[in-house]
Amino acid sequence: MSDLDDLYQEVILDHNRSPRNYREMADANRKGEGYNPLCGDHVTVFLRLENGVIEDISFQGSGCAISKASASMMTAELKGKSKTAAHELFDRVHKMLTGEADGSGGAVGKLAILSGVCKFPARVKCASLAWHTVNAALAGDATPATTE
């Protein structure tokens, strides 16, 4: 498979076309704004956090296929996870996106499909924007997360 096919796999294109959990959440108790000043990509992540568990998660925003698919898959993966588990997953995903780890062996679950991103350094920020944003939202940080 070429690098490009690796990047734009059908699953990613599907999440881009029909992103999961793409909605505003009325009863969210945490909200994060993420912004990539280089390209103008923007994402808002909504969380309902109860007793340290992500009971519900959704997002909205505008961005490229990679950022949208990454955000969509992230919401699917994080729903029901504890705050601690979410942070741990963030670390593993980040390592995979930057090429430090290959994402195999189930360490990142279905998110392994994003491993092709590491071959496109300019796109790592697209894939990690939603993750930085959710991290900030979990930390209760009101300032917008950026990829810079």
Add this chain to the structure above:
Amino acid sequence: MQAFSQKATAVKGFDVTRIRADFPILAQQIRGKPLVYLDNGATSQKPQAVIDALDRYYRTENSNIHRGVHSLSERATADYEAAREKVRGFINAESDQEIIFVRGTTEAINVVAQSYGRSFLTAGDEIVVSAMEHHSNIVPWQMVCEQVGARLRVIPINHDGEIVMEEYGRLLNDRTKFVAVTHVSNALGTIVPVKEIIALAHQRSVPVLLDGAQAAPHLKLDVRELGCDFYAFSGHKMFGPTGIGVLYGRRELLEKMPPYQGGGDMISLVTFEKTHYNVLPYKFEAGTPHIAGVIGLGAAIDYLQGLDWEQVTAHEHELLVRGTEALAEIVPLRIIGTAKEKTGVLSFVMDHVHAHDIGTILDQEGVAVRAGHHCAMPVMQRFGVPATTRASFAFYNTVEEIDVLVRAIHRVLKVFG
């Protein structure tokens, strides 16, 4: 399309193959495909003559200028000042004292905003910019507005990306004290009718700064014919080195402006009681400048002046026309920026495909374009798009490269179904 199958541009006497041989970087492969460099709006490539000038300076005459009594310093000073004269000729300024070397267009605008703006603008004054400015011709003015209590007014643009002149006329009033507009839009390629803009401002004795970053590589410049008070441009967009740019200012204005930075070279006498500033242009050139950059810029100007500009202009126009026709045939694609007067810029969006994804796929085909907001977020907002993909031509681009661009866009369509 009949015209499109004919490969060479019809510009008589213009040998693009020979021109390309002057730019060593162009003869390389990217991901196994010939490089198709269509990101000239971001920065242009450098001819061998410019690379050689930098190399020669560092190998044979590197030294500090304006202060050495030794031979190397004398040579470097002479070359540095000779380049200033070349710049003067390039924009037809009256005197080389009106040519100030800075880091680039951004710094040139900041010099004017901070030096002129903070000295001569006060609370309630209005600064007029257009809706298609690069951030570098917006933010410095916003900063001055905050500092002195002035207000920023914005000339709207129409759906083709042209200045709405009637609105500009209406914006001008007794409070208007400065106008800063781009000569050519970086995001859209629009050539702005700056002479009319200047004429209207001058009727009210309002000075005008032109952001010439995108004009200098494509248009014949004559600051006296334009009548502008300040003109700012960058070396790296006009085939010269990065980190060097020019602020032209009318002497009368520069004389009354305070220095922008303090330091060496910009003084004539320093005591702890009082410092006397140097004469123009040195008053605005504190510290050791980018000597190699200035000499390299001089070499770029020599190179440009060795070209036949009638042919260059015709060739670039043909690239624009053919590129526009070719992209118009791609159905889910929309060109943003359809002004009647344009340089070779094709900014476009595609249904359901973000500019970043387009940029990545084009790169797989060896095609370098810019994807994003082009440091002109208000332009993106005006057209209701988050970002565009921008192909921007220089005279070394070819019609065949437009074919490659079109094929690469078809690959985008294939990936995104």
